[in-house]
Structure formats: C-alpha cells, structure tokens
Amino acid sequence: MTNLLKTRSEHARLRLEVTQELEDIFARSRRxxxxxGPEFLGLWDLAADHAQGGKLIRPLLMLEMFEALGSNEPSASNRSEAVRIAAAIEVLHFAFLLHDDVIDGDLVRRGRPNLIGELATSSFDETHSDAAQxxxxxxxxxxxxxxxxxxxxxxxxxxxxxSxxxxxxxxLEHTIFETTAGEFVDVGLSDGVIRSDLSTVLQMTGRKTACYSFELPLRAAVILSGGSQELERRLSTAGAHLGLAYQLQDDLLSTFGDAAAHGKDAYSDLREGKQTAIISFARMSNSWPSIEPDFADPQLSFERAEHLRDLLRECGAEDFVLGLIQEQLGAFYESLAVVNETASIPTRVRDVLLDLAARFEGRKS
Amino acid sequence: MTNLLKTRSEHARLRLEVTQELEDIFARSRRxxxxxGPEFLGLWDLAADHAQGGKLIRPLLMLEMFEALGSNEPSASNRSEAVRIAAAIEVLHFAFLLHDDVIDGDLVRRGRPNLIGELATSSFDETHSDAAQxxxxxxxxxxxxxxxxxxxxxxxxxxxxxSxxxxxxxxLEHTIFETTAGEFVDVGLSDGVIRSDLSTVLQMTGRKTACYSFELPLRAAVILSGGSQELERRLSTAGAHLGLAYQLQDDLLSTFGDAAAHGKDAYSDLREGKQTAIISFARMSNSWPSIEPDFADPQLSFERAEHLRDLLRECGAEDFVLGLIQEQLGAFYESLAVVNETASIPTRVRDVLLDLAARFEGRKS
Incomplete structure (x- = not known):
C-alpha cells in the first residue's frame, strides 16, 4: 500500500514535470x-491545446525508466534533458496523430472534436463544406x-x-522510418493495395504503434542515462512485445469496448475498414461472407455496426486476438529473463516493465 | 566570354556535386x-526519383555563395558540409512540394505526373477512384x-x-515556421477564411517561397563559411527582395506564360483559385465582375481559361505585377549598397547576387 501510494505520487510528480515542459515548448514558439497573424496563431494554440490532451503514456514510461536506470553519466543535467526528450516524444506522438487523422478522415479524438474538427468549426458555419474540410x-x-x-x-x-x-x-531516425512504413502499409491494406494476411497485419501493427510508443521511450531512457547499447537492445525487444500487446488490446477495445471510455468514434475502425488482427482472423473464418458486406462501409449505421461486432465475436475473432495478446505478453516476460551476469536487466528496470504490463490488465481506454 | 564559360563549367561542377550528394542521401536510406516491403521501397524510390527532377536553384545558389564568401573557418571539411547542407535544402524543397501538392490536389509537377499521380497509376487501373487517390x-x-x-x-x-x-x-527552425505560416495563409485565402487584400497576398508570397528558396540558401552559405551574423542579415534582406521578385514572376508565368515551358498544369492557378498579386489587383479593378464567375472554377475549360487570362491582361494586372517585380528588384539593388566599411558586402558575393538577378530577365520557366 505504501509502495502503491509512493508510485502514485511519483507518477503525479513526473506528469507535472512533463506537462510543464510541454507548456514551455509551446509557449516559446507561441511568441x-x-x-x-491571428489564423496561424490560432492553429498553434489549437495544436498546443490538443497536444496536452493525452494520457502522457510515452513520456511517463520514459521518465520512470530513466529514474529506474539511475545515471551512469557524470553530468546531473541529463535529468532535465530527459524531461525535455520525454516531452519531445509526446510532441512526436501528436504530430503522428495529426497526419493519421488526416489520412483516416477522422474528426474525433479522445472523445471530442480533434484539431481538424475544431479548425473547421472555428471558421465555418457549414463545417462539412468542401472549403471547411x-x-x-x-x-x-x-x-x-x-x-x-x-x-x-x-x-x-x-x-x-x-556520442x-x-x-x-x-x-529518432529509426523510429520515424518504422512508424511511417507501418502507416503506409496500413493505408495499403485499407485501400486494397496490399494483401491483408495476418502476418502483414501484425507486422504493420508493431511498426505503426509499438515502435514509437514503447521502444522509443525505453531506448531514449537508456541513452540519456548513459546505458549500454546491449541494454538498449534488450529493452527494445521487451518494448516491442509489450507494444504489440498494447495495440492489439487497443484494437479489441475499439471494436468490443466501451466507446465512451476509449474516446474514439464508436465502431470507426469498422466503418473505415481498418485492417486489424480481428479482421484478418474473421477473413479466414466461415463467417466472413456475412461480415464482408458491412465491413468498410462509411455509412454503416450504429445498429448494423453492433451486429457486425456480434458476428466478429461469435466467429472467434475476439478470443483469437486475446490469445495473441497472451502470446506477446509471454514473449515479453521471457525477454526479461537473465541472459548472463553482464547483460542482465537491473531489478528496478524490470519492475517498471512488469508494473506497466500489470496495468494493461482490465484497461478500458 | 571566357568568364561566361568559366561560370558555366563551374555551374556544371556544382550541379554534379549536389546530384551526387542527393544520390548518396537517398541510397543510404534505401537500404x-x-x-x-516492396510498397514502401517503391515509395522511397519514387521520392528519390522526383527529388532529383528539379532545377537545383537553391543548392546551387548556396554553393555559389559559399565559394564567393571563401572560408573564414580553419577546417577545410566545411566544404563537404556545405555540399551536404545544400542537398538537404533541396530535400526540404521537395518535402514542401509534396505537402503542397496534397493540399492543392495537384497531380502534375515539372511537366509530368507528380509523385501522387505516379503512385496512383502504379497500383490502380482506375487512377481517379477514391481508393487510388x-x-x-x-x-x-x-x-x-x-x-x-x-x-x-x-x-x-x-x-x-x-556555435x-x-x-x-x-x-532551419525559422525557415519552417515562415514557410508553414505562408502556406497556411495561402490556404486560408483560397478557402475564403482570410481576406484577400494585396498586402496579405504579398506577405504570404514572401513567406511561402522567398524565405526557403532564397534567404535559406544565402544564410546557410554565410553560416558554413563562418561569416558574421551581420552579413547573414544583409544577405537575408537581399534574398527576401529577390525571392519575392522571383515568385511574382512565377505567378505571371503560370497565368501568362507558356505551360510547356514552366511544366505546370496550364491555368491551374486560375482553376484552383490561387490568390496571387494578379488576382488582388484584378479584384480592385472594374473588370472583376466579369472575371469573378470563372475564377476558382475547378471545371474551367481551356478556352474559358484563355479568355480569363486575356481579361486579366486587359485590366492591367500583368503590368501591375511587372511593376511590383521592378520595385522588389530596386529594393534588392539598394540592399547591396555599401553601408560602411566593416559591414560591406564583398565584391564576389555581390557579383553572385547580381548574376542571379540578371538571370531572371526573360526566364520562361
């Protein structure tokens, strides 16, 4: 209990630091x-506002890991550098979200109009007109x-x-290549340019999200604490498995979860024809002929979408993806095992990762 | 004559260096x-191919200026760094073009299908289908x-x-802010969010193009040669005037020039409703009521577009913009005048700029 309280107050402290750093970053460029002119300033303020709306999963993971690693570098200034890079990772996350929303045509994010939605509303009465969009x-x-x-x-x-x-x-270079390549394959799957088989979908999922959401913060923490490249590689592997599990869980929540909790358009994945592991499985099942006609229909009604969700559940897709998540978590736990004395992962570092995995259980958003 | 030949062979040598550096940059990341996967590799190869298609105005300007400045730094390695930064400026130019083409919905650039056009053709038979686009x-x-x-x-x-x-x-930070802000105002003018008066249009024009096309290469040359911030400021001012003159000339060519020479869709500026100084002037003239109905009509026929061009010429818009260009060139020549002994612009540096201005005369593309 004491430990839990300590963790909570530490979390709150780190969150405050990241929030403050983000405010500073946006305030500097606001000048x-x-x-x-007012329009461009308005765009900047909208971006600042929306960039602050996230759960800060990535920067918090990075800073927790940075503290667990301790600093092997003489300079104490690395601590403030770590906070700045943690905030930069959140800025990158939001940059990806913006272009992702443009590509997907999404107007809602985190349960409210996204930047696109707000920008249209702020200057037009007819927000769905061509000019507004x-x-x-x-x-x-x-x-x-x-x-x-x-x-x-x-x-x-x-x-x-x-060095x-x-x-x-x-x-950063690696992360942007991975994420962009993952996003491009995702678009190719949706537009029917790339064949949607399970292995392609899983690979895309890992690249598009797991890389920048988990590998990036973990590796950045190792680098800023002056840790070895071997440790960086090991945490990268652990992060990749955890990240894939997280994204698969995200896909499950989008289709089978509570829209009010996860904040996205209900069933937008189904309307957009998002190629997830759920769909890859359904495609191989006998139920596909009754699922296919409604899938990827932008006009899909709420009732038809609910029916589609039920079909996906009944054909076993939900259970299948739950199994994939368990597989990834298994590989994650395995990656934490001791290899040899020199390459072992410090106990505090392992604890941060185990904590994170534990928090996945039962998440709703 | 000897001087001209020397200039030509020097130009060819610099061009070769930039082309080689661009090839190296794209080849490294190609690996x-x-x-x-093949789709992402295809995207990269398309980008490499199209990025090499330009006239290399910006990197050549930078390297010519770098050589004219001579190096005040001890390290000789700055020369290869200059070539790399020159190539980076061309990469930035192409990145801006790509997002500009997405925003404008353009499918043609430099007289052939742009990257968007080629990407659609490479994967779809119906290149105008929603999925292809x-x-x-x-x-x-x-x-x-x-x-x-x-x-x-x-x-x-x-x-x-x-330092x-x-x-x-x-x-780089300043350049990206200027260019992005200029582009955003340009979009606002087209979509009717921002009032299209002449001063807004001229300011937008300077920011969107002149900054990264002229100020950026000139200032980068000063920095890499170890020149003073005062010299950087003076060349920046000269570049701003020259850049605005260049872009105004570009607008004239798009509307009144030979499409086969400039390589863009004929009259695409008129179809897209691009807010140029030409249009700002026409808006204030008595001819506007006969121009307005056809302006910004995406379906505008070639014949109607030719008629629109004639109306724009007759109302005096072409002459007006020619006058603006002379104004900017006048301010450019003035900016090269000697201020005092310490802040004077070296003769060779002045010659590069005067040469550049001279090349503007009678350009067709």
Missing amino acids: TAEAY HWAKSGAILAGDLLLSATHQLFARANVSG LKERLLDL | TAEAY HWAKSGAILAGDLLLSATHQLFARANVSG LKERLLDL
Whole structure:
C-alpha cells in the first residue's frame, strides 16, 4: 500500500514535470507564431491545446525508466534533458496523430472534436463544406509538419555528449522510418493495395504503434542515462512485445469496448475498414461472407455496426486476438529473463516493465 | 566570354556535386527502406526519383555563395558540409512540394505526373477512384514527413562547431515556421477564411517561397563559411527582395506564360483559385465582375481559361505585377549598397547576387 501510494505520487510528480515542459515548448514558439497573424496563431494554440490532451503514456514510461536506470553519466543535467526528450516524444506522438487523422478522415479524438474538427468549426458555419474540410485538413498537415520539426529540434539540441547525441538521432531516425512504413502499409491494406494476411497485419501493427510508443521511450531512457547499447537492445525487444500487446488490446477495445471510455468514434475502425488482427482472423473464418458486406462501409449505421461486432465475436475473432495478446505478453516476460551476469536487466528496470504490463490488465481506454 | 564559360563549367561542377550528394542521401536510406516491403521501397524510390527532377536553384545558389564568401573557418571539411547542407535544402524543397501538392490536389509537377499521380497509376487501373487517390495522397503525406525528417537529420549531424550548428538549427527552425505560416495563409485565402487584400497576398508570397528558396540558401552559405551574423542579415534582406521578385514572376508565368515551358498544369492557378498579386489587383479593378464567375472554377475549360487570362491582361494586372517585380528588384539593388566599411558586402558575393538577378530577365520557366 505504501509502495502503491509512493508510485502514485511519483507518477503525479513526473506528469507535472512533463506537462510543464510541454507548456514551455509551446509557449516559446507561441511568441514566434504571433508574428504570422491571428489564423496561424490560432492553429498553434489549437495544436498546443490538443497536444496536452493525452494520457502522457510515452513520456511517463520514459521518465520512470530513466529514474529506474539511475545515471551512469557524470553530468546531473541529463535529468532535465530527459524531461525535455520525454516531452519531445509526446510532441512526436501528436504530430503522428495529426497526419493519421488526416489520412483516416477522422474528426474525433479522445472523445471530442480533434484539431481538424475544431479548425473547421472555428471558421465555418457549414463545417462539412468542401472549403471547411480543406482548410481544416490542410491546417492539420501543416501543424503536423511544425511538430515533427519541433521534435527534431528538441532531439538535435539535447545537451548531451556527442556520442549520446548520435544515438538519440539514430533512434529518432529509426523510429520515424518504422512508424511511417507501418502507416503506409496500413493505408495499403485499407485501400486494397496490399494483401491483408495476418502476418502483414501484425507486422504493420508493431511498426505503426509499438515502435514509437514503447521502444522509443525505453531506448531514449537508456541513452540519456548513459546505458549500454546491449541494454538498449534488450529493452527494445521487451518494448516491442509489450507494444504489440498494447495495440492489439487497443484494437479489441475499439471494436468490443466501451466507446465512451476509449474516446474514439464508436465502431470507426469498422466503418473505415481498418485492417486489424480481428479482421484478418474473421477473413479466414466461415463467417466472413456475412461480415464482408458491412465491413468498410462509411455509412454503416450504429445498429448494423453492433451486429457486425456480434458476428466478429461469435466467429472467434475476439478470443483469437486475446490469445495473441497472451502470446506477446509471454514473449515479453521471457525477454526479461537473465541472459548472463553482464547483460542482465537491473531489478528496478524490470519492475517498471512488469508494473506497466500489470496495468494493461482490465484497461478500458 | 571566357568568364561566361568559366561560370558555366563551374555551374556544371556544382550541379554534379549536389546530384551526387542527393544520390548518396537517398541510397543510404534505401537500404533501410528495403526492410519494409516492396510498397514502401517503391515509395522511397519514387521520392528519390522526383527529388532529383528539379532545377537545383537553391543548392546551387548556396554553393555559389559559399565559394564567393571563401572560408573564414580553419577546417577545410566545411566544404563537404556545405555540399551536404545544400542537398538537404533541396530535400526540404521537395518535402514542401509534396505537402503542397496534397493540399492543392495537384497531380502534375515539372511537366509530368507528380509523385501522387505516379503512385496512383502504379497500383490502380482506375487512377481517379477514391481508393487510388487516398493511397496516393497518403503516400505523399508520409513521403513528405520522411523527407522533412531527413532534412533535420542532415542539419543536426552537420560536422561544424557548436556555435555554427546552433545557427544552422535556428535557421532551419525559422525557415519552417515562415514557410508553414505562408502556406497556411495561402490556404486560408483560397478557402475564403482570410481576406484577400494585396498586402496579405504579398506577405504570404514572401513567406511561402522567398524565405526557403532564397534567404535559406544565402544564410546557410554565410553560416558554413563562418561569416558574421551581420552579413547573414544583409544577405537575408537581399534574398527576401529577390525571392519575392522571383515568385511574382512565377505567378505571371503560370497565368501568362507558356505551360510547356514552366511544366505546370496550364491555368491551374486560375482553376484552383490561387490568390496571387494578379488576382488582388484584378479584384480592385472594374473588370472583376466579369472575371469573378470563372475564377476558382475547378471545371474551367481551356478556352474559358484563355479568355480569363486575356481579361486579366486587359485590366492591367500583368503590368501591375511587372511593376511590383521592378520595385522588389530596386529594393534588392539598394540592399547591396555599401553601408560602411566593416559591414560591406564583398565584391564576389555581390557579383553572385547580381548574376542571379540578371538571370531572371526573360526566364520562361
């Protein structure tokens, strides 16, 4: 109980630090944005507002891990650098979300209008007119570009030694390739350009989300604490399994969970024809002929969507994906096992990861 | 004559260096892209191919200026760094073009299908179907993200002293803010969110194009040669005037020039309702009531477009914009005047700029 309370107050402290850092980042550039007229300033303020709306899973994971690793570097300034990179990772996350929403045509995120939705409403009465949608989507493309640039600026200016800086830049480069490639394959699956088999879908899922959401913060924590590349690789593997489990759980929640809790459009995955492991399984089942006609129909009614969800459950897709999640969690636990004395994962580091995995159980959002 | 030949062969040498550097940049990441399947590799190869299709105005301007400035830094390695940054500026240019084409819905660039057009054709028979357009535009958004990231990586890894690195990163940050803000206002003007008066249009034009096309290469050259911030400011001012003149000339060519020479869709500016200085002037003229009905009509026929062009010429818009160009060139020449002994612009530097301005005369593309 004491331990739990300690964890909670530590979490609150870290959250406050990240929130403050994000505010500072956006406030600094707000002064720059002011020079470019009210519309551009409005775009910047909208971006700042929405970027602060997340659960901060990624920066908190990074900072928890950074503290668990302790610092092997002489400089104490690495602590403030870690907070800045943690905030940069949240900025990157939001940049990806913006372009993802443009690509998916989504207007809702985290249970309220996303930046696109708000931008359309703020300047047009007819928010679904061509001009309103064009203005809003263009704004989201440009805001994403600004935030992608801001992420790079924060990484490039990190006040760390030359070799750590290079590892940070390598990590960012790798992350952006993985995520972009994953997103491109995701689009290809939806548009029917790439064949939707289970292995392609699982690989895409890992790349599109697990990499930047789990591997990136874990590896950044190792680098900033001056940890070895071997440790970085081991945490990367653990993070990949955990990340895939997390994203599979996300897919389950989107289709079988409570929309009010997860905050996305109810059944938007089914309307958009999102190629998930759920769908890959259903495709191989006998029920596919009764599922296919309604799947990927943008006009799908709530009632038909509920029926579709029931069919997906009955054909065994939900259980199948639950099994995949268990598989990934198994591989995750295995990756934490001791290999040899020098390459072992410190106990506190292992505890952070085990804690995180435990928090997955029963999550609703 | 000897001088002209020398200039030509120097130009050819610089062009070769930039082309080779661009090839190296794309080849290095091609090995990374290979891991992500044939579709992503195809996207990367398309991007590499199209990024090499430009006139290399920006990197050539930077390198010419770098050579004219001579190096005040002890390290000779700055020369290869200059070539790399010059190539990075071309990569940034292409990243902007990609997102610009997505925003404008353009399918043609430099006289042939752009990346969007080719991506649609490569995977679909019905290239105008929703899925083909979605796939192609999403690919262009993601390719733009990759190249925007690549630009930052090249700047962040430049092998120069800490203070020069900081000036380079400041310059890149400023450039991206200016360009993005200019583009956002451009979209706002097209979508009717921002009132289209002449001063807004001129400011937008300067920000959207002149900044990254002229100020960026000139300032980067000063930084890499170890020149003073005062010189950087003076060349920035000269570049701003020259850049605005260049873009105004571009607008004239798009509407009144030869489409076969400039390589864009004939009259696409008129169909898209692009808010240029030409239109701002026409809006204030008596001819506007006969121009307005056809302006910004996506279905505008070639014949109606030709008629619109004639109306724009007759109302005096072409002459007015020619006058604006002369105004900017006048301000450019003035900015090159000697201020005092210490802040004077070296003769060779002035010659590069005067040469560039001279090349504007009579350009067709």
